[in-house]
Amino acid sequence: MALVCVEDFEKKAVGQLEKNALDYYRSGAGEQFTLGLNREAFRRLRLRPRCLRDVSRLDISTKIFGEQMQWPLGIAPTAMQKMAHPDGEVGNARAAGKAGSIFILSTLSTTSLEDLAAGAPDTIKWFQLYIYKDRTITEKLVRRAEKANFKALVLTIDAPIFGHRRADVRNNFSLPSHLSLANFQGVKATGVGNAAMGASGINEYVSSQFDPTITWKDIAWLKGITHLPIVVKGVLTAEDAVLAQEFGCAGLIVSNHGARQIDTVPASIEALPEIVKAVGDNLVVMLDGGIMQGNDIFKALALGAKTVFVGRPAVWGLAYNGQKGVEEMLSVLRKDFETTMALIGCQNLGDITSAMVVHESQYAK
Ligand code: FNR
Numbered sequence: 556m557a558l559v560c561v562e563d564f565e566k567k568a569v570g571q572l573e574k575n576a577l578d579y580y581r582s583g584a585g586e587q588f589t590l591g592l593n594r595e596a597f598r599r600l601r602l603r604p605r606c607l608r609d610v611s612r613l614d615i616s617t618k619i620f621g622e623q624m625q626w627p628l629g630i631a632p633t634a635m636q637k638m639a640h641p642d643g644e645v646g647n648a649r650a651a652g653k654a655g656s657i658f659i660l661s662t663l664s665t666t667s668l669e670d671l672a673a674g675a676p677d678t679i680k681w682f683q684l685y686i687y688k689d690r691t692i693t694e695k696l697v698r699r700a701e702k703a704n705f706k707a708l709v710l711t712i713d714a715p716i717f718g719h720r721r722a723d724v725r726n727n728f729s730l731p732s733h734l735s736l737a738n739f740q741g742v743k744a745t746g747v748g749n750a751a752m753g754a755s756g757i758n759e760y761v762s763s764q765f766d767p768t769i770t771w772k773d774i775a776w777l778k779g780i781t782h783l784p785i786v787v788k789g790v791l792t793a794e795d796a797v798l799a800q801e802f803g804c805a806g807l808i809v810s811n812h813g814a815r816q817i818d819t820v821p822a823s824i825e826a827l828p829e830i831v832k833a834v835g836d837n838l839v840v841m842l843d844g845g846i847m848q849g850n851d852i853f854k855a856l857a858l859g860a861k862t863v864f865v866g867r868p869a870v871w872g873l874a875y876n877g878q879k880g881v882e883e884m885l886s887v888l889r890k891d892f893e894t895t896m897a898l899i900g901c902q903n904l905g906d907i908t909s910a911m912v913v914h915e916s917q918y919a920k
Pocket of ligand 1: 579580581593631632633634661662663711810811812813814815843844845846864865866867868
């Protein structure tokens with residue numbers, strides 16, 4: 556049977572992944588309230604379509620930092636993609652390239668920066684960064700990203716430590732022994748292949764390596780060592796958005812890390828308006844979290860995001876059928892977005908206005 560929506564890919568992935576991996580990809584933090592809210596909040600927004608506006612030809616392309624995207628959707632960084640399918644990060648990035656989407660590689664990838672660049676040379680690639688206690692580790696990653704032609708650095712700022720993901724602790728989650736954190740050959744990935752009893756291996760690794768003392772001043776440090784644009788990922792408040800601007804970031808991603816860090820934070824789409832209001836004219840505001848259909852992409856753009864990213868949907872495509880599975884998932888999502896654009900009466904992204912999306916409470920009066 557044809558797969559017609561992201562949920563169909565998720566169902567296929569559920570049938571294919573081992574419990575350890577499935578739970579890792581699927582989980583949110585705590586009791587997973589925000590995980591559901593990331594979807595629910597989109598449903599609370601209503602579309603106001605305009606009619607009779609000639610939508611025979613659509614142009615949904617856009618430019619981010621001067622790079623041409625065929626449509627306003629990219630792939631968010633998710634760790635350890637070879638656990639989903641042997642095609643791993645290269646398969647995911649090639650699919651993104653074919654779809655004209657940006658691909659963000661996680662620091663915690665199972666493919667190295669260099670292998671990813673060689674495997675997906677035609678894809679626009681950004682590199683997601685964590686700041687390590689040992690700054691030379693981070694600095695080396697920056698140099699390698701520059702050399703391998705990555706176009707931006709995405710500094711994840713919502714993970715000084717990792718959130719409490721109950722399933723991973725219950726499963727004593729660890730990376731299967733045939734895989735490794737490929738950016739760190741020679742550096743022992745403590746805990747990831749060898750979780751202590753009762754703990755999640757990934758959390759063990761993070762708390763031993765990532766620097767929880769980092770502050771906004773470290774952005775100044777990062778800016779001082781690279782010419783690449785810096786995007787901060789994990790902003791949920793206008794206050795932090797203003798700081799991102801003050802510290803010279805080129806862009807930010809409104810994100811709650813797929814609801815994996817702290818539970819009961821707002822859905823990304825709920826946090827977006829205050830952030831756009833505070834800094835939307837001054838830096839590139841983007842969003843991830845809960846995007847599963849064309850309507851969701853449209854709503855995020857109408858509320859001021861310049862592009863959106865998907866994390867889990869790409870993992871489901873990958874688990875289902877490797878690179879081909881991600882290609883298929885992206886094609887389904889793209890067609891759905893084009894349908895939304897046409898039925899709302901928008902020929903191009905410039906036609907999208909904030910009046911086309913309102914909160915459901917407007918209709919309850
Ligand atoms: C993530 N995310 C993430 N973010 C990041 O900055 N570095 C990382 O290594 C990871 N790893 C990761 C693994 C898995 C399994 C998931 C689900 C998520 C967060 C990710 O970039 C993004 O913010 C969310 O996935 C977006 O939400 P959706 O699209 O999954 O709903």
